[in-house]
Amino acid sequence: MAKYHITAEINGDEVEYLCEPEQTLLDVLRDELNFTGTKEGCGSGDCGACTVMMNGRHVCSCLVMGVEANGAKIETVEGLADGEQLHPLQEKFIEHAALQCGICTPGILVASKALLERNPDPTETEVRYWLAGNLCRCTGYDKIIRAVLDAASEMRGN
Amino acid sequence: MRYEAPESLDAAVALLNEESGTARVLAGGTDLIVQMRAQMVEPDLVVDIKKIDELRSISQVDGGWHVGAAVTGAEMNEHAAFKAAWPGVCEGTDLIGSTQIQSRATIGGNLCNASPAADSVPAMIAAGVVLTIAGPGGSRELPVEELNVSPGKTTLEKGEIVVSFAFPARGAVASDAYLRLTPRTEMDIAVVGVGVSLELDGDGTCTSARVGLGAVAVKALLVEEAAKALIGTKVDEAAVGAMAAATSAAAKPIDDKRGTKEYRIKIAGVLAKRAAGIALERARQN
Numbered sequence: 001m002a003k004y005h006i007t008a009e010i011n012g013d014e015v016e017y018l019c020e021p022e023q024t025l026l027d028v029l030r031d032e033l034n035f036t037g038t039k040e041g042c043g044s045g046d047c048g049a050c051t052v053m054m055n056g057r058h059v060c061s062c063l064v065m066g067v068e069a070n071g072a073k074i075e076t077v078e079g080l081a082d083g084e085q086l087h088p089l090q091e092k093f094i095e096h097a098a099l100q101c102g103i104c105t106p107g108i109l110v111a112s113k114a115l116l117e118r119n120p121d122p123t124e125t126e127v128r129y130w131l132a133g134n135l136c137r138c139t140g141y142d143k144i145i146r147a148v149l150d151a152a153s154e155m156r157g158n
Numbered sequence: 159m160r161y162e163a164p165e166s167l168d169a170a171v172a173l174l175n176e177e178s179g180t181a182r183v184l185a186g187g188t189d190l191i192v193q194m195r196a197q198m199v200e201p202d203l204v205v206d207i208k209k210i211d212e213l214r215s216i217s218q219v220d221g222g223w224h225v226g227a228a229v230t231g232a233e234m235n236e237h238a239a240f241k242a243a244w245p246g247v248c249e250g251t252d253l254i255g256s257t258q259i260q261s262r263a264t265i266g267g268n269l270c271n272a273s274p275a276a277d278s279v280p281a282m283i284a285a286g287v288v289l290t291i292a293g294p295g296g297s298r299e300l301p302v303e304e305l306n307v308s309p310g311k312t313t314l315e316k317g318e319i320v321v322s323f324a325f326p327a328r329g330a331v332a333s334d335a336y337l338r339l340t341p342r343t344e345m346d347i348a349v350v351g352v353g354v355s356l357e358l359d360g361d362g363t364c365t366s367a368r369v370g371l372g373a374v375a376v377k378a379l380l381v382e383e384a385a386k387a388l389i390g391t392k393v394d395e396a397a398v399g400a401m402a403a404a405t406s407a408a409a410k411p412i413d414d415k416r417g418t419k420e421y422r423i424k425i426a427g428v429l430a431k432r433a434a435g436i437a438l439e440r441a442r443q444n
């Protein structure tokens with residue numbers, strides 16, 4: 001099987017990889033490039049655990065072909081923190097205990113960051129609708145929503 | 159499997175046309191990649207159309223609008239002027255999946271996947287959209303309601319690609335609306351979906367109307383009898399009642415776990431009535 005030679009920017013670094021057309025971006029990130037922060041829940045676009053940023057938009061990486069990332073800008077949960085300094089969303093998730101097993105967390109962090117970039121002051125309803133494609137089987141969502149709202153408030157300088 | 163991402167429409171058509179095995183267009187992949195992973199389709203060639211500029215733009219043409227087939231739900235709903243002109247169509251596309259799915263799902267993919275429950279399609283039918291289709295023999299136009307045949311089956315010939323959706327110019331007092339019924343408010347498949355588009359003259363008489371109906375037949379339908387019940391009236395209760403009855407009469411649903419036949423027929427009329435009310439309200443505010 002012929003492999004494709006792909007060049008993409010991942011978390012600010014230029015990365016090259018070889019990929020088969022059958023591999024998804026999620027497969028490439030986890031199995032070829034060792035970005036295992038991004039999780040696989042369903043593999044069918046339903047759970048959002050695999051959410052990454054691609055060219056400024058949050059997408060399910062399980063529904064992107066690895067070859068499609070050629071020339072693209074990808075951001076994963078590994079790119080959220082600035083060195084040792086956690087992103088405000090990450091800090092608030094810890095503070096509010098907004099995770100239990102943590103499988104859903106990377107996807108929710110990336111999706112929440114995408115929301116706050118577009119809408120720094122969302123209502124609770126807006127957060128709930130925005131994250132409707134991120135399933136969590138542990139927390140019951142309430143703590144997640146509180147953490148996102150609190151992070152938004154902190155990022156606005158309150 | 160081969161993957162190609164040509165930058166011109168001609169190149170994409172040629173690739174699809176010259177493939178002797180199974181070829182598939184890839185737009186946002188939110189249907190196709192799911193189907194490939196489930197081995198429901200095993201293409202020899204995938205042609206990614208997202209690098210073709212003319213498929214990606216929204217533009218105003220002669221008072222109407224042209225929307226490229228690879229425009230995503232998110233892009234359409236972020237386009238303020240288009241959204242003001244066709245709020246019902248934007249409601250349909252906005253209902254597709256989660257915000258993640260919205261980042262990728264295109265209007266061309268929603269149509270060409272040929273699901274009878276596709277959310278943008280009844281609204282596109284109500285809007286009177288005409289498709290431009292490119293193929294090896296040149297290009298042709300087709301009313302949107304004529305593209306699909308049955309679940310998963312379109313009338314597209316080998317090598318053909320849907321290029322754009324043309325929305326007609328319309329008068330000042332006009333609008334549209336789309337409503338669907340789903341057991342959940344997000345991330346669910348329509349049990350019934352209805353799009354209504356209407357136009358009024360200066361004294362509030364309906365001069366044109368179209369009704370699109372989804373998820374209650376082998377494909378989304380244009381319900382001409384429902385539109386006739388509105389045209390020439392002041393869109394009063396009697397007219398809307400007749401329109402709702404005509405919509406229910408056109409529904410040919412199946413029983414399944416999401417709704418019985420009787421329920422779906424009844425709901426088709428209820429949604430038609432509500433969608434007409436919303437479209438009317440919007441038109442009067444324009």
Ligand SMILES: Cc1cc2nc3c(=O)[nH]c(=O)nc-3n(C[C@H](O)[C@H](O)[C@H](O)COP(=O)(O)OP(=O)(O)OC[C@H]3O[C@@H](n4cnc5c(N)ncnc54)[C@H](O)[C@@H]3O)c2cc1C
Pocket residue numbers: 044045046182183184185186187188189190191192207227228253254255256259262263264265266267268269270271275276277278314318319320321345346347348
């Ligand atoms: C979690 C999830 C939730 C969803 N929820 C909804 C929902 O609520 N409502 C709804 O309607 N749909 C829903 N869908 C289905 C899907 O997202 C939509 O149908 C979407 O619009 C498909 O667009 P796409 O660009 O991703 O299509 P693709 O998957 O790229 O393509 C779909 C099909 O159309 C063909 N095609 C695409 N573009 C063209 C073109 N321009 N010319 C010719 N053929 C073309 C492809 O070859 C393929 O056969 C959901 C999907 C997922 C995974």
Ligand code: FES
Pocket residue numbers: 039040041042043044045046047048049050051060061062063
């Ligand atoms: S793993 Fe991609 S959405 Fe569930």
Ligand code: FES
Pocket residue numbers: 098099100101102103104105135136137138139
């Ligand atoms: S913390 Fe376990 S799925 Fe969300």
